[in-house]
Amino acid sequence: MNQFAESAAIVDFPTLPxxxxxxFPAASDLKFRLFGxxxxxxxxxxxxxxxxxxxxxxxxxQCAVSANGNDLPAGFFREMSAGKxxxxxxxxxxxxxxxxxxxxxxxxxCAAELELNLTLDEIAEQQREADRSEQVEVKIAGEKLVxxxxxxxxxxxWHRQIFSDEQSAxxxxxxxxxxxxxxxxxxxxxxxLPIIDEAMDEADPxxxxxxTVNCAECAAANLFEVDLYRFALGELRRxxxxxxxxxxxxxxxxxxxxxxxxxxxxxxxxxxxxxxxDEKSK
Amino acid sequence: MKSYFSRLAKQSRLRYGRANTNSPATxxxxxxxxxxxxxxxxxxxxxxxxxxxxxPVKEKNKxxxxxxxxxxKIPQNFDANNRIVHSASEIENEISKDNQSNAQTxxxxxxxxxxxxxxxxxxxxxxERDNSDALLNRIDFQSEISGGSEVKxxxxxxxxxxxxxxxxxxxxxxxxxxxxxxxxLLQEIYEWVNxxxxxxxxxxxxxxxxxxxxxxxxxxxxxxxxEEPSLVLRDAAKNAMGNSKPLEEQNYNLSIGxxxxxxxxxxxxxxxxxxxxxxxxxxxxxxEFSRLSRHYL
Numbered sequence: 001m002n003q004f005a006e007s008a009a010i011v012d013f014p015t016l017p018x019x020x021x022x023x024f025p026a027a028s029d030l031k032f033r034l035f036g037x038x039x040x041x042x043x044x045x046x047x048x049x050x051x052x053x054x055x056x057x058x059x060x061x062q063c064a065v066s067a068n069g070n071d072l073p074a075g076f077f078r079e080m081s082a083g084k085x086x087x088x089x090x091x092x093x094x095x096x097x098x099x100x101x102x103x104x105x106x107x108x109x110c111a112a113e114l115e116l117n118l119t120l121d122e123i124a125e126q127q128r129e130a131d132r133s134e135q136v137e138v139k140i141a142g143e144k145l146v147x148x149x150x151x152x153x154x155x156x157x158w159h160r161q162i163f164s165d166e167q168s169a170x171x172x173x174x175x176x177x178x179x180x181x182x183x184x185x186x187x188x189x190x191x192x193l194p195i196i197d198e199a200m201d202e203a204d205p206x207x208x209x210x211x212t213v214n215c216a217e218c219a220a221a222n223l224f225e226v227d228l229y230r231f232a233l234g235e236l237r238r239x240x241x242x243x244x245x246x247x248x249x250x251x252x253x254x255x256x257x258x259x260x261x262x263x264x265x266x267x268x269x270x271x272x273x274x275x276x277x278d279e280k281s282k
Numbered sequence: 283m284k285s286y287f288s289r290l291a292k293q294s295r296l297r298y299g300r301a302n303t304n305s306p307a308t309x310x311x312x313x314x315x316x317x318x319x320x321x322x323x324x325x326x327x328x329x330x331x332x333x334x335x336x337x338p339v340k341e342k343n344k345x346x347x348x349x350x351x352x353x354x355k356i357p358q359n360f361d362a363n364n365r366i367v368h369s370a371s372e373i374e375n376e377i378s379k380d381n382q383s384n385a386q387t388x389x390x391x392x393x394x395x396x397x398x399x400x401x402x403x404x405x406x407x408x409x410e411r412d413n414s415d416a417l418l419n420r421i422d423f424q425s426e427i428s429g430g431s432e433v434k435x436x437x438x439x440x441x442x443x444x445x446x447x448x449x450x451x452x453x454x455x456x457x458x459x460x461x462x463x464x465x466x467l468l469q470e471i472y473e474w475v476n477x478x479x480x481x482x483x484x485x486x487x488x489x490x491x492x493x494x495x496x497x498x499x500x501x502x503x504x505x506x507x508x509e510e511p512s513l514v515l516r517d518a519a520k521n522a523m524g525n526s527k528p529l530e531e532q533n534y535n536l537s538i539g540x541x542x543x544x545x546x547x548x549x550x551x552x553x554x555x556x557x558x559x560x561x562x563x564x565x566x567x568x569x570e571f572s573r574l575s576r577h578y579l
Contacts, residue, residue: 052295082290155294162297169296170287194285201286208289225284229293 009034009266010065011096014087014124017131024076029067035059035092036239039262042247046237053155059236060088078153083206085152086228087127093235094120101231105213109220116213116224123228126205135179136203138196146179147196149204170197246273445474 013030021028035041040062044055060077077085094101100119107114136147154176163169171188174196175181188196201208210225246269250261253276261269449467452458458466 053293082293150290155290158291158294158296162299164300165298166288166291166296169291169298173287173290193287197285197287204286207293208284208286210284227289227292 009037009096011091011094013064014084014091015128017081017084017134019134020080020084020131023079024073026066026070026073027076029070030072031065031067032063032088032092033065034095034239034266035063035236036095036243037266039258041240041243044236044240046233046240051233052159053152054159056085056089056233057152057156059092060085063092075153078151078156080152081131081149081204082151082155083127083130083149083204086206086232087123089232089236090123090228091120093232093239095239103224103226103231105222105224107215107218107220108222110215110218112215112217114213114215114222116211123206130203130205133203136199138199140192140195143182144180145182145196147174147177147200148179149200150177150207167193246270249273249276445477446470 011032011034013032016024016027044059046055057077061072064072064076066072077088080088090101099121100117103116103118105114105116106112134148136149138145138147150173154173157176158169158173161172163172170193174188174193175186177200206228208225209228210223213222213224214220215222247258247261250256250264250269250272251258254272264272446467447470449463449470452463452466
């Protein structure tokens with residue numbers, strides 16, 4: 001019972017790209033425990049000021065568990081691509097019970113209310129497809145520019161810097177991602193930037209997720225785009241709030257301290273909460 | 283439509299602005315100028331040397347009694363009562379400056395609250411070897427903690443003649459008869475009584491250096507400004523200030539710091555009270571109230 005209940009708070013880890021799995025063989029048995037089940041989840045600050053790539057790394061690290069009790073390899077999530085990290089975040093945001101996300105929006109033509117349902121499998125499939133290629137090649141003026149995909153460590157480094165404006169930041173990001181820097185990328189023209197942008201978008205689809213949705217009412221094509229990163233963090237924040245509320249209910253009913261509450265396993269806390277709910281409904 | 287890099291920048295929470303001007307640290311520098319480095323107060327706890335260097339101290343103690351307490355080496359700092367006075371130059375100067383006025387006593391007693399003095403009696407030094415070793419440890423330790431303040435060995439008096447030697451010898455050998463033993467014993471008691479020190483100030487008779495002279499007053503001064511004195515001998519200071527009372531007893535006073543006594547004014551008498559009550563109140567309030575009250579049985 002206990003083991004079964006404990007495993008109820010565990011979800012599968014996304015499939016790792018082959019090269020990445022080879023680099024971190026100790027991570028082959030990784031799983032995710034659900035976010036919003038342990039006391040450490042309450043320590044995550046989701047405020048806008050605290051939000052950073054390092055925060056994402058922290059969330060992922062504290063939710064990763066090894067089935068064999070191995071330690072998490074150093075720099076595992078920092079070396080992971082931004083797209084894969086996003087998939088991991090969405091995996092945690094979905095939890096055990098949720099298998100798809102719903103994104104309501106209005107048709108740009110007839111204002112009909114539409115809803116895009118995106119399943120975890122669809123997201124994973126997109127990322128799996130993207131993981132097949134590690135590098136992005138762009139041909140500009142007969143020259144081949146090779147870029148790698150951004151990683152968590154790149155994002156953390158960029159976050160520490162202060163850029164003069166977005167254009168300058170884009171140039172610096174492109175420069176840091178280029179594998180074969182040359183004279184062309186040192187002086188990127190404004191016309192070249194969209195070409196590189198488009199190629200990266202295609203190769204790393206979850207970062208700037210977008211798709212075309214045809215309206216069921218007017219059949220107009222709507223370009224739908226969503227920031228999955230913000231969406232995932234919002235979901236995790238809600239899970240944190242639910243955990244806090246559960247602790248509050250248990251403390252109010254049984255007068256336990258926070259430490260005592262979290263000494264009780266997640267599955268048994270839920271049982272206590274069910275009992276409290278039953279008492280109230282009677 | 284958002285571009286890939288702008289979304290990536292947003293997800294990476296990039297910060298924009300001039301690096302030299304917009305960072306919080308730079309803004310603070312502009313507003314307030316250069317910050318002084320943060321003051322860090324550090325408290326370093328150090329264990330006394332004695333337990334740490336147990337073996338070396340023991341070795342040192344083996345050598346010290348012979349070296350430091352030979353009469354040639356300690357000629358000056360014994361007072362009339364055969365006490366060694368360890369002192370520092372600070373208290374000496376303090377005393378010599380104010381030696382003229384009657385306020386000296388008060389000044390010195392004030393100074394005593396911040397100055398540490400140690401006086402050891404002869405019995406501590408000329409007693410058993412272990413005792414003198416322990417004493418040396420204390421002297422050395424005091425010297426170390428006082429940060430180089432001088433610890434002077436004083437002149438020592440010659441050892442007292444051994445009394446009842448003959449009686450003991452007779453008893454041990456058993457050669458003398460009872461009458462002879464009694465006779466020797468009485469004789470030696472007589473000698474012992476005659477050799478007892480006179481109850482007057484020995485300093486004048488024996489020409490021992492007196493503590494009256496400020497140049498000879500020494501005190502071990504705690505060099506650290508915040509160190510509280512732990513051992514104060516007030517008699518030494520009194521002698522230094524010209525007090526003719528001999529130092530007859532070993533008097534260690536352990537200072538526990540300052541005691542603040544708050545004297546409260548009597549409560550104001552209300553105008554509406556009748557005159558009699560006011561008079562009574564005035565009578566009773568002539569005493570000063572004190573929060574510090576102690577009762578001794």
